Amino acid sequence: MNKKVAIIASNGGLFDAYKVFNIATAAAASDKETAIFFTFEGLNLIHKEAYKQLPMPEGKEHFAEGFAKANVPSIPELVEMAKELGVKFIGCQMTMDVMGLEKDDFIDGIEVGGAVTFLEFAKDADVTLTF
Amino acid sequence: MENLKSNVILDAKGLACPMPIVKTKKAMNTLEAGQVLEVQATDKGSKADMKAWAESSGHQYLGTIEEGEVLKHYLRKSSNDEAADKKHPNVINNEELEKKLAANENIVVIDVREAAEYAFNHIPSAISIPLGELEERINELNQQDEIFVVCRTGNRSDLAAQKLAEKGFTKVMNVVPGMSGWTGGTAGINK
Numbered sequence: 539m540n541k542k543v544a545i546i547a548s549n550g551g552l553f554d555a556y557k558v559f560n561i562a563t564a565a566a567a568s569d570k571e572t573a574i575f576f577t578f579e580g581l582n583l584i585h586k587e588a589y590k591q592l593p594m595p596e597g598k599e600h601f602a603e604g605f606a607k608a609n610v611p612s613i614p615e616l617v618e619m620a621k622e623l624g625v626k627f628i629g630c631q632m633t634m635d636v637m638g639l640e641k642d643d644f645i646d647g648i649e650v651g652g653a654v655t656f657l658e659f660a661k662d663a664d665v666t667l668t669f
Numbered sequence: 670m671e672n673l674k675s676n677v678i679l680d681a682k683g684l685a686c687p688m689p690i691v692k693t694k695k696a697m698n699t700l701e702a703g704q705v706l707e708v709q710a711t712d713k714g715s716k717a718d719m720k721a722w723a724e725s726s727g728h729q730y731l732g733t734i735e736e737g738e739v740l741k742h743y744l745r746k747s748s749n750d751e752a753a754d755k756k757h758p759n760v761i762n763n764e765e766l767e768k769k770l771a772a773n774e775n776i777v778v779i780d781v782r783e784a785a786e787y788a789f790n791h792i793p794s795a796i797s798i799p800l801g802e803l804e805e806r807i808n809e810l811n812q813q814d815e816i817f818v819v820c821r822t823g824n825r826s827d828l829a830a831q832k833l834a835e836k837g838f839t840k841v842m843n844v845v846p847g848m849s850g851w852t853g854g855t856a857g858i859n860k
Binding site: 541560563564567568569570608609610611619623 | 683684685686687688690691693694718722725726
């Protein structure tokens, strides 16, 4: 059986998004079964509108130039790539309720579930990461 | 600059991590087992990544040639090299071949791996004749010679040895396991 990588995304900035999606796409491209659980501010990373313009950390705005120069793919591109490679996206139901968000507010192809949904996937994961 | 023979060339120049790996993964799906992929990248981290990726996904990382800003990585798609039964009766192990080479015996060593595999690492006196080219290049070999056939694990060389025997070569030895376990001297680019 393939190795499994379980990721928790709980922060909503641009840097957080890169950490999460870079690792996730690299894992999936290495034939690992990969799932990301988006919770609290991490939900921004898959919010239809928010994920197109995630904020840089305060005082780090000058990195924008570096991102462009290094030809780093945009977050929507990385998300598309991750989906294509079969990464599973799980949105946290509880946080969505708290924030008054519906499944339709998010990009297509996500699952919605609770903590147990993620734990069920992560229980036999070989790598578990939190961002 | 050398251009090694590959079956597919992937242009991943200008792409940042993790895109070279993602593209490599996709390109690899289009290759047949045993074929060679050349990945051209400018991401400096791609060298370590390619190696690690190949290891985790079961493919063979052959090596990298640096050409200015461009890194050319060579990978060979995993094949069932290890699986098949060997049929050629005359077999010699690596150590015995090493002794014969050290003693300067008048022998011919042919390496039947792909040209890119040979380029990065081979026995110094070995001649490169990839298995797929053996039939058309058989005239380059002399039936009177003692011929030692080597590959990575002893499987392709087994097929090559059978082919040679079929064509009337009588002094053919398959070297087992071959380059995967070779501890003697080697030559190659980057060395």
